[in-house]
Amino acid sequence: MAAPEQILTSLLKPAFDRLVPGADPMLRPSSREGFDFQVNGAMAAAKKLGRSPADVAADVVRAEGLGSLCSRVEVTPQGFVNLRLADDLIVACLGDVAADARLGVAPASASLKVVVDYSAPNVAKEMHAGHLRTTVIGDCLCRMLVFAGHHVIRENHVGDWGTQFGMLIEHLVDVGETSGAHELSVGDLDGFYRQARAAFDASPEMQERSRRRVVALQSGDPDTLRLWRILVEESLRYFDEVYDKLGVELTRDDVVGESFYNPMLDEVVAQLDSKGLLVDSDGAKCVFVEGWTTREGTPLPLIVRKSDGGYGYAATDLATLWDRFGRLGADIALYVVGAPQAQHLAMCFDVALKAGWLPSPERAVHVSFGSVLGPDRKMFKTRAGKTFKLVDLLDEAVERARAAVSSRSAELDVDEREDLARAIGIGAVKYSDLSTDRARDYVFDLDRMISFDGNTGPYLQYARVRCLSIFRRAGLDPADFVGVPVEVGVGEPAERALALALTGFSSAFASAIETWSPHKLCAYLYDLAVVFTSFFEACPVLKAPDETTMRSRLTLCALTAAVLGQGLELLGIDSPERM
RNA sequence: GCCCCUGUAGCUCAGCUGGAUAGAGCGGCUGCCUUCUAAGCAGCGGGCCGCAGGUUCGAGUCCUGCCGGGGGCGCCA
Incomplete structure (x- = not known):
């Protein structure tokens, strides 16, 4: 059996079709007291039929079987239809969720x-708050795609190639391989980069060497490649540490850096040329795509090969499309990239479309x-105008969580408190990022996310912990209550509301x-x-009036814990057992 | 100048692709721990949905024009 709203829609659809073929019943959740759903389609249908909305609504409501699915059906004079689900239907739907290891999805x-x-x-650049968004989202x-049953190929498009590596390699030579590598391996990427930049800017000799x-790098000189690999290797080792701290699933195997595409660029450009897309403009090889213009209103090129013969990032990004849809045979390619690159990516997509890739x-x-802003709503920078290191932000979050844990969960042993602080601190940061619409700019405010009140990661973690503590108290295993068919009592309003909420996981x-929007899952x-938590306050579980009620409520708790656990897992947030 | 994103309570945000009296959290005020974790719950107050037109039975949502914020616009990635 499907979720209640699907059952209702499939019932109402034919009734609407009989009146206006193809009409949408427009079933929506209702916020009205005593009702669960509303049907809004009658007004539009009435308009087409030239009849009164209330009349059409009354017609639709006669749909076969609606009476047995709903305990209350109300037609308003304006043509709204309000529905209250029959308790039996909720119980049956929840039974299916309970019997399903995938919780209805x-x-x-x-x-x-x-x-x-x-x-x-x-490579050789610090990760900052902006990387947090792309990484976490x-x-x-x-995780969601894997859960849905798709084959996911993660690609970490590390910036490991380009002209700046001449400068970085020369700086590595200047400071000595050992100490340079050490500096990078301990995570002082910014320090290394800034020094390299300063030396480069100050010395024409250094510029020439670079x-x-x-x-030498581009022609494959062995010693240069060796030095390049040191930079890459030490940086990747550092990124692995950050990913580990962040609890994301990226590994070394997922790294497909810019250097990976380098050997393909000649072929990519040759193909564009053979398809007649390439135009020479001021010595640069360009593709002009309709609809894009410059400041002056002239056609805007996508420069795939610069006038000096070097490749720009457009070439690499085109190569990713060529490779992903060609060699890898991707059905879909997602680019989790900041909004400022919208135009660039749109142009690359256009070109790839024209090229037939x-x-x-x-x-x-x-x-x-969107961009990451500070609490002052300005770009998230220090007073000195520098970006914050991502690791520092994460450490700060864990530190604050640690302080809260030691004052509130003093009874836990030291190791568990440390794990808890990490789960809460990191979870808080990730959740605050995931829970707002990704299109909007995002205010990074540690005070708010670590406050643990309202729509935060710790609130969800805590709700699940409260479920589990009931089972621990009773010496029961919540796993015994999921994956088995059950019949739950929904006599109490809080029981009914919880049961209904639990059936909504799959549609959420x-x-x-569907919209690549984690915040909808968060909501x-x-x-x-x-x-x-309302249920938890209103309905005693272990002290329920009778055995049947207790078992029913235990099932509701077990399912809540399971859905919250699965949901947090999908968000990439740890679920502690105790808080 | 052109293009993209954005504007909802004092603050941070939802608003399910056009539905009824626009919802949460924080902050403020009032209650609730001898009963499964009070990192919680119940309640009160708080709004010209940037502004002005338009589309229609109906607009926070769609269209146009302004205003304010952010970003992008030929060889940086």
Whole structure:
């Protein structure tokens, strides 16, 4: 059996079709007292038929079987239809959720190959708050896609190639390989980069060496490649530490850096040329795509090969499309990249479409996100104008969580408190990022996210912990209450509300993945947690009036814990057992 | 100048692709721990949905024009 709203829609659809073929019943959740859903389609249908909305609504309501699914059906004079689900229906739907290891989420009808490009830090450059968004959102999307049954290929498009490596390698030579490598391995990437930049800017001799070094790198000089690998290796080792701290699933195997595409660029450009897309303009090889203009109103080129013969990032990004849809055979490619790159990516997608690499426009998706702002709503920078190191922000979050844990959970032993502080601190940071619409700019405010009140990660973690503590108290295992068919009592309003909320997991998941919007999953989980805590206050479980009620409520708790646990897992947030 | 994103309570945000009296959290005020974790719950107050037109039975949501914020616009990635 499906979720209640699907059952209702499939029942109402034929009734609407009989009146106006193809009409949408427009079933929506209702916020009206005593009702669960409302049907809004009668007004539009009435307009088409030239009849009164209330009349049409009354017609629709006669649909076969509606009476047995709903305990209350109300038609208003304006033509709204209000529905209250029959308790039996909720119980039956919840029974299906309980009996399903996937908690009602059906696997996707077709398993797709999805390439997800996210995180993409730069070698020898610090990760900052902006990397947090792409990394956390990308990780969450991957988890959701895997859960939906798709084949996910994670690609960490690390910036490991380009002209700046001449400068970086020469700086490595200057400071000595050992100490330079050490500096990078302990995570002082910014320090290394700034020194290199300063030395480069100050010395024409260094600039000349760097230029020669770039040529050596590109021509595959063995010693230069060896030095380059040191930079890359030490940086990747550092990124692994950050990913580990952050609890994201990226590994070394997922690194597909810019250097990986370097050998393909000649071929990519040759193909564009053979398709007649390439135009020479001021010595640069360009593709002009309709609809894009410059400041002056002249056609805007996508420069794939610069006038000095070097490749720009457009070439590399085109190569990713060529590779992902060609060699990898991707069905969909996601680019989890900041909003400022929207135009650049749109142009690359257009070119890939024209070149025939991208089969259709909707297969390449820019999962864009807003900038990270400080609490003052300005770009998130220190007073001195420097970006914050991501690790420092994470450490600060864990530190604050640690302080809260030691004052509130003093009874736990030291190791568990440390794990808890990490779960809460990191979870708080990730949740605050995931829970707002990714399109908007995002205010990074540690005070708010660590306050643990309202729509926060710790609130969800705490709600689940409260479920589990009931089982611990009773010496029971919540696992014994899920995956088995049950019949739950929904006589109390709080029981009924919780049961209904639990049946909504699958549709929340579906809408989140459909729009690549983790915040929709967050909103559902928060609502579920709120409904649960109300239930928790109103309905004693272990001291329930009778054995049947107790078992029923234990099932509701077990399912809540399971859904919250699964939801947090999808978000990439740890679920502690105790707090 | 053109293009993209954005504007909802004092603050941070939802608003399910056009539905009824726009919802949460924080902060403020009032209650609730001898009963499964009070990192909680119940309640009160708080709004010209940036502004002005338009589309229609109906607009926070769609269209146009302004205003304010952010970003992008030929060889940086």
